Amino acid sequence: MAETTTSSSQRSTPTATRPVRSSRSLPTRRNRIRYWTVVGILAVLAAGFGFGLLAWDNPMPIGSEGFWRIAEMRSTNLVVMAVVAICQSIATVSFQTVTNNRIITPSIMGFEALYVAVQTAGVYFIGAAGVVALQGLPQFTLQIVVMVGFAMVLYGWLLSGKYANLQVMLLIGIVIGGGLASVSTFMQRLLTPSEFDVLAARLFGNIANADSSYLPVAIPLCLVASGLLLASSRRLNIVALGRDASTGLGLDHRRETIRVLLLVSILMAVSTALIGPMTFLGFLVATLAYQFADTHDHRYVLPLSALTCFVVLSGAYFVMRNIFYAQGVVSIIIEMVGGVVFLIVILRKGRL
Amino acid sequence: MITLTGVRKDYNSDVVIGPVDLKIPKGGVTALVGPNGAGKSTLLTMAGRLLGLDSGVIEIAGYDVARTDSKDLAKIVSILRQENHFVTRLTVRQLVAFGRFPHSKGRLTADDEEVVSRAIDFLGLGDLEDRYLDQLSGGQRQRAYVAMVLSQDTEYILLDEPLNNLDMRHSVQMMQHLRRAAEELERTIVIVLHDINFAGHYADRICAVKDGAAVEFGTPDEILTDEVLTRVFDTPVTVIEGPKGPLAVYY
Numbered sequence: 001m002a003e004t005t006t007s008s009s010q011r012s013t014p015t016a017t018r019p020v021r022s023s024r025s026l027p028t029r030r031n032r033i034r035y036w037t038v039v040g041i042l043a044v045l046a047a048g049f050g051f052g053l054l055a056w057d058n059p060m061p062i063g064s065e066g067f068w069r070i071a072e073m074r075s076t077n078l079v080v081m082a083v084v085a086i087c088q089s090i091a092t093v094s095f096q097t098v099t100n101n102r103i104i105t106p107s108i109m110g111f112e113a114l115y116v117a118v119q120t121a122g123v124y125f126i127g128a129a130g131v132v133a134l135q136g137l138p139q140f141t142l143q144i145v146v147m148v149g150f151a152m153v154l155y156g157w158l159l160s161g162k163y164a165n166l167q168v169m170l171l172i173g174i175v176i177g178g179g180l181a182s183v184s185t186f187m188q189r190l191l192t193p194s195e196f197d198v199l200a201a202r203l204f205g206n207i208a209n210a211d212s213s214y215l216p217v218a219i220p221l222c223l224v225a226s227g228l229l230l231a232s233s234r235r236l237n238i239v240a241l242g243r244d245a246s247t248g249l250g251l252d253h254r255r256e257t258i259r260v261l262l263l264v265s266i267l268m269a270v271s272t273a274l275i276g277p278m279t280f281l282g283f284l285v286a287t288l289a290y291q292f293a294d295t296h297d298h299r300y301v302l303p304l305s306a307l308t309c310f311v312v313l314s315g316a317y318f319v320m321r322n323i324f325y326a327q328g329v330v331s332i333i334i335e336m337v338g339g340v341v342f343l344i345v346i347l348r349k350g351r352l
Numbered sequence: 353m354i355t356l357t358g359v360r361k362d363y364n365s366d367v368v369i370g371p372v373d374l375k376i377p378k379g380g381v382t383a384l385v386g387p388n389g390a391g392k393s394t395l396l397t398m399a400g401r402l403l404g405l406d407s408g409v410i411e412i413a414g415y416d417v418a419r420t421d422s423k424d425l426a427k428i429v430s431i432l433r434q435e436n437h438f439v440t441r442l443t444v445r446q447l448v449a450f451g452r453f454p455h456s457k458g459r460l461t462a463d464d465e466e467v468v469s470r471a472i473d474f475l476g477l478g479d480l481e482d483r484y485l486d487q488l489s490g491g492q493r494q495r496a497y498v499a500m501v502l503s504q505d506t507e508y509i510l511l512d513e514p515l516n517n518l519d520m521r522h523s524v525q526m527m528q529h530l531r532r533a534a535e536e537l538e539r540t541i542v543i544v545l546h547d548i549n550f551a552g553h554y555a556d557r558i559c560a561v562k563d564g565a566a567v568e569f570g571t572p573d574e575i576l577t578d579e580v581l582t583r584v585f586d587t588p589v590t591v592i593e594g595p596k597g598p599l600a601v602y603y
Contacts, residue, residue, distance in 0.1 A: 021469050023449030023460055027482050100439055234458030240440045241450065244402050244433045249504070250426025250454040296440035 025297030035300060038292045042307045049314035050078055056322050080210040080274065081317065083222045085285075085309035087271035090226040091264045092282030093289065093305050097240045097298070098260045099166055102290070105283040109154070109170070110177035111147055111268045112277035113184070116203055118143060120184040123191060123199045131198055140214045143273040144221070144266075151265030159258055166257070202276060207317055207330055210274050218270050225266045226306075233298035236260070240296065278331055284338040285309040291345050312338065353378050354399060354508065354542065356566075359408035361394055369394045369564035371408060378413075378507075380556035381534050381541045385548055385575075387585055391564040392544045393434065393512050399542070400431030400510045412508055426454035430504040434512045436497055438485070444496045445481040448472055451503030471503035474537075475529055491522035498526070502533060509533070511543045515550065523547075527554040548585075548600045552576045560584045576600060 026032045054074050060066035095106040122130030133139075154176070158169035188196060229236070235256055238246045243253045271278065289305030316333045324333075353375060360370035369391040376382050384392040397403040399410050401417045410417045412429050430451070438447075448471055452464040460468075472481050475495045485493055494514060501509055511530070515523045531554055533539050545551045551558050551572065558575040560568035562584050568575055575581070576598040581589035589602045 021445070021481070022465055023445045023468055025446070027443055027445070096439075102439055237440075237458065238450065238453055241438055244431075245436070245438075245450075247402055247422065248400060248426065248431045249450065250423040252422055294441075296442050296446065 025295045025300055031294060035293060035295070035304075039304065039307065042292075042304070042311050045311045046307060046314065049311065049318050052318050053078060053314060053321070056318070076210075076212045076215075077207050077317070078314070079215060079219075080207055080212075081313045082310060083215070083218050084207075084271050084275055084278070085313050086226050086306045087222050087267040088278060088282040089285045089289065089305035089309035090229050090302055091267035091271070092286040093298070093302055094229050094236060094260050095264045096286055097236050098257045098264075099170065100240070100242055102287070103283075104170065105279065105286075106264050106268045107277070107279045107282065108177060109151065109173035109265075109268075110180060111151070111265070111272050112279060113177040113180035114147055114150060115143070115272045115277060116184045117180040118146070119202050120187045120199060123195050124187040128195050128198045131202060135211060137213050137217065140211075140273055141217055144217075144269040147269035147272065148262075148265050151269075152262060155258055155261045155265075159254060159261075206276055207313075214274055218274055221266055221270050225263045225270075226302075229260065229263050230299075230302055232256075232260070233302060236298040237296060240298075276331075278334070280335045280338060281309065281312065281331070284334070284342050285312060287342060288312075288345065353411075353413065354540075355409075355411045356395070356399070357409045357411075359395070359398060359410055360406045361391075361398065361403070362406050367564075372564070372566050374559065374566045374569065376540075376542060376557070376559070378540050379534070379538065381530060381543060381554060382557045382559060383543055383545045383551035383555035384559050384561055385545055385551050385584075386561035390561040392561045394564075395561065395566075396510050396512050396542065396544055397431070397433070400429060401425060402431060402433070423454065426504065426506070428506055429508040429510065430501045430506040431510040432497055432501050432512060432514065434516055442485050443482050444477055444485065444488070444499075445472065447485060447496055448477075448481075448499045448503050451500040451505070454504060467505060468503050471499045474502060474533070475499045491518050491525075494518060494522070494526065495529070498529065502537070502539075507540060509539050509541045511541065513544050513546065515545065515547070523550065530554070548576070548581065548589075548602075552598055552600065553596060573598070 026035055054071040055062060055067075058067055058070050060070060092105050096102050096104065119131070119134060122134045124130070126133055154173060155169065158172060159166070188199065191199065235251060238249055238251050239253065239256055239260070241249075246253045246256075285305055285308050289301055289308050292308065293301045293304045295301065312334060313330065316330045316337070320330055320333055356372050356374040358371045358373060360368065360372075362368050372395060384396065386392050394403065398405050399412065399417065401422065405418060412425075415425060415428060417425060445468065449460060449464070449468050451471065452460060452468060456464045472478055475498060477492070477495055477499055480488065480492060485496065488496065498511070498514060501511070514526055514530075518526060527550060530541055530543065534541050543555070545555075552575070553572075555572060558568070558570065558572055559566055560575060560580070567584060568580055576591050578589060578591050581591065581600055581602075585602070587602050589600050591598050591600050593599070
């Protein structure tokens with residue numbers, strides 16, 4: 001790689017030949033075409049899977065009144081998937097940005113372990129009826145409040161002291177998550193097989209877990225939190241440079257971090273309380289979105305990640321439902337196929 | 353002017369930086385030199401409000417760095433740390449454009465683009481502006497970081513060892529760029545340097561830091577003497593007359 005010499009006579013030449021110099025997030029025409037092509041393909045796939053889920057195996061002829069009645073009943077699942085897709089993708093990308101780390105997901109902060117612990121404790125103490133007792137709008141709202149409260153105590157405590165340190169916070173989050181997980185495992189050991197069977201169904205990420213009565217709470221929370229994160233895209237771009245660089249540019253890094261983490265915890269709590277643990281989904285989708293968007297700018301990465309997430313989720317659901325007739329366990333196929341896709345992308349590109 | 357009054361930072365009972373009283377006048381290049389662990393970088397990062405003080409006051413152009421809103425300070429002083437690693441993939445131009453954030457809040461105007469272009473050209477990165485940072489050599493990347501700091505368009509620029517890991521040629525080029533920035537763009541540059549001869553040749557003023565205190569402050573001619581350097585670095589130093597001014601020999 002030849003270096004340019006820096007004498008002033010040679011410096012002016014390249015600028016004269018270039019008509020417009022701009023610092024756009026997608027610098028070249030090729031980048032722009034590529035980005036919008038990816039968006040187009042994903043949009044078609046999303047529409048395809050979405051329509052497929054409504055129409056496939058629908059006994060009534062397309063367009064008839066009966067067809068739409070059946071489609072309407074199935075559309076709840078689509079709405080749930082859209083909510084989960086927005087929550088998981090926006091939360092993961094924002095979380096990776098503020099933690100300056102692209103190989104972790106907000107799930108490790110103990111949200112899922114908390115969910116599993118609550119569900120297991122329900123079955124452990126009340127029996128199979130416990131699963132039923134944990135369903136319903138008030139219980140759903142309470143679960144979200146507990147998870148967000150847990151996250152805020154952790155962030156507030158660990159990020160506002162004198163020795164505020166993001167890495168320590170992450171570590172403590174993981175340790176608490178691990179602790180909760182082993183308590184759950186212990187309780188699961190003591191369950192009767194039939195109770196365990198009931199519980200196991202709740203512990204896979206499952207679209208069918210969602211109850212449409214939760215949506216009036218879940219949708220507004222999801223839209224407000226993800227909207228606020230999207231609106232702060234420009235500041236997220238700066239936060240991604242790290243604490244020192246963003247402070248140097250006049251951004252209150254700690255305040256911004258806590259604000260983003262609060263919004264992330266709301267999104268994660270909504271998604272987890274709605275359908276259960278989806279550990280790998282956010283991570284997979286965020287990684288794919290970085291590759292697809294190929295820009296640092298969150299104004300492009302965030303919407304693309306949500307779209308990617310919807311395609312992955314609805315694709316997995318479609319395959320599980322119509323090919324394997326096992327609509328319950330979406331997270332299994334996402335982790336299997338997603339893991340393979342993830343490895344291929346990383347090995348081909350050689351970077352995150 | 354940068355004024356440090358009774359500045360102190362306690363790492364633990366054994367390691368204490370300060371109290372330091374120092375006045376760095378406006379204009380020109382001021383080099384902070386001294387042995388490892390003397391507190392040069394600590395003083396610089398405290399002045400750049402990246403590190404809090406335990407007591408004392410630092411004022412830059414009359415603004416108390418601990419009290420002034422970080423947003424406003426970002427238009428007066430810019431700072432570049434030693435280690436810069438970004439997880440996101442950026443082109444040179446995108447990186448340099450971040451320097452405009454204090455002024456534009458991320459919405460770049462035509463004027464901002466103009467400032468960015470000038471900063472890029474100033475450091476001779478015109479040909480490389482659409483390259484990604486991970487495609488650059490260490491010297492080019494270091495220049496890109498300095499261009500970002502220049503595009504922030506602040507009167508005061510604080511640089512923590514910008515010559516780290518640069519070879520002879522790139523070190524000299526970097527110092528020439530900084531001298532030009534000080535002269536042509538009338539910036540006040542404070543820089544932490546390890547090589548006393550670089551400081552002697554390129555700086556207008558040298559501040560020697562030792563054991564957490566500013567022990568000497570003066571022009572290169574005043575600092576580059578056997579007696580002063582031997583005392584500051586705890587190593588026998590002989591200053592000889594070189595072809596381009598005094599030369600410290602310590603090996």
